Amino acid sequence: MKGKGLYSSLIGAALFATLSTAAMAQGTIKIGEVNSYKTQPAFLGPYKNGMELAISQINDAGGINGKKLELIIRDDNSNTGDAVRAVEELLARDKVDVLTGTFLSNIGLAVTDYAKHKKVFFLASEPLTDKIVWADGNHYTFRLRASTYMQVAMLIPEAVKLKKKRWAVVYPNYEYGQSAVATFKTLLKAAQPDVEFVAEQATPLGKVDAGNVIQALADAKPDAVFNVLFAADLAKLVRAGTQRNFFKDLPVVSLLTGEPEYLDPLGDETPEGWIVTGYPWYAIDTPEHKAFLAAYQAKFKDYPRLGTIVGYGAIQSLAAGIKKAGGKTDTESMVKAFTGLKVDTPFGPIEYRAIDHQSTMGAYVGKLAKKDGKGIMTDIRYIDGAAVQPTDAQVKQWRPASAN
Template sequence: MTLLTASAGVLAQGVIKIGEINSYKAQPAFLEPYKKGMELAIEQINAAGGLNGKKVELITRDDNANPGDAVRVAEELVSRDQVDVLTGSFLSHIGLALTDFSKQKKMFFLASEPLTDKIVWQNGHRYTFRLRTSTYMQVAMLVPDAVAMKKKRWAIVYPNYEYGQSAVASFKALLKAAQPDVEFVAEQAPPLGKLDAGSVVQALADAKPDAIFNVLFGADLAKFVREGNTRGLFKDREVVSLLTGEPEYLDPLKDETPNGWLVTGYPWYGIKTPEHAAFLKAYQDKFKDYPRLGSVVGYSSIMSLAAGIKKAQSTETEKLVTAFKGLSLMTPFGPITYRPEDHQSTMGSFVGRTKNDGGKGVMVDFRFLDGAQFLPSAAEVKKLRPAE
């Protein structure tokens, strides 16, 4: 027994623990594939000999879509499980709670998916970095096409929490700057997951907008599309829609998929790069399923941590922070860099139009936009972000 215990102890010292926190029960459409993406990355890293000679272990916890619970499980991961780094979160207000926890505890945190700009700007600090293309970046990618539509009267609909508010603030500011005569004639902000589709669609229709900016996703999006189709809200109207091209949200629309919406998303079936082909094959071989955008984010967050730990030759927080500033690595979406000035990665996004292709929603006429081209300069960031 003593021998076994001793050897187990030696092995345990040779483990790098990644603590991950997310809203698995509340947002399964995105987070089940996300978890699979993480598992694939961990498997590949360990098959290649681990990191700095140590095996990597992933410990995931559910935050019940509640910021208080997220902070409590973060505490447990740090004190009880003794994880080396923290990552995760999906909902932006929870991402902000964990960003704050990371600051208080001086604990390295890679925010994988929460999109609010505050994570790297207003609430940004030394110990938090973010992978995913932010609300500002995705809106900035859509605005040039929105301006080209030459529509004056816009209606806006968004889930009333941090992500929706952040996206709308960016859209209004960037559209107004490019097209000063724009008018915002209606705004509907239902609580997340509690959309009363009939009244929201009616209110938007009553305002007689020329175009609509939509930020709803998941079950809210499905209800909005169904009701909007029924009441003819989208007929002869341009719609610009955040995230709608992600298979997580587009696939469930099936034969209700609207045609011609301008969206950000993930046309996994049409990406012809070697790095994406390698990821697609590995994912399909392991899971017998196609990847969703969550899969790419989960995979890339673990691969980012691996690249940072390798560069730092350590999991010590201060060394990791130094390693992550300017860290570059390859992802299924091509090379990304974590900017030293705001800790935001330059991960890009696909922009295209929706198409109802025989009862299945797809993205067509899409192009990939490099995130680095849609971020403010270091001088502008200085004004947005507290000094370290």
């Protein structure tokens, strides 16, 4: 009898453990995230913090329909093959419910293509290439951050105000840089027909020969420069240009340079007067940003970067989408929920457009200055992403009909 009692107890304990495990599994929504953490730590460290803050806030408030969010991260090593393998592992082994992430545009496109062929939902949080929502857009992929086209369009009015005819361009020679320069040329030419592009320097990502680039640009004698370099490449360009007095009295329009990830390392070398897109966290006076900033500083004892906003917004978006889907996370439920989805973010309300799955998240435009030996943005203004989109007719022309 004792043996039977022990046996029954063991069976009961095993059954309880099994039921408890099942209950725990049912109480968790797994978010799979793939990104270039090893190669782009300046952006993706703060990005990860933003995701963690959003998840902790959502879970502390009871989760989504009683289910807690769980984040499972994989590094893609800035390699498209590794990115696809990481996604497959997240889906097959970790059994994640939804996918998000990617930083580099070529990685984002690889996962976008995977989502299309495997018919899985994917929220591209950061990659900027326009192809994700237009030429290579598909039914399953949505994108959070303002695209290359949108951010370039924000800078065009400022470039036109300069009234400069001879422009030089410098950019990293991969999808993001190529599309940024192509858009800048097209939009500036449309706004200022007499413009000329007298020099073009396309550099290997992370391997810029800044001295030779500056010399080539100087030889062309431009009236103004459009720069798309970022991170360490940006710092090298600024240093080489300053040493040669190339940037003295030369107007520069520069994509992303006002983001703390790339501006802070410049310190006292910050080139004053450059017209940039960025994130002046210290000067944004809206209630939603103040609340976000206070929560972030309380949790991490640090200030946020642009990556923080993107990571936080990605989790906010996924949570809003799952809530709208009634707690469902299957592909078609998420696609339906994200089509026209409205989300409150630290930058204000955004919407995922039905026509191309692009969110209307905007960005800040301003000029670089220095304060206490550190670079800052001044004369800032927020530009709503909805105000810098191409027409619906253009989107329909660029985006495959099968994508929707």
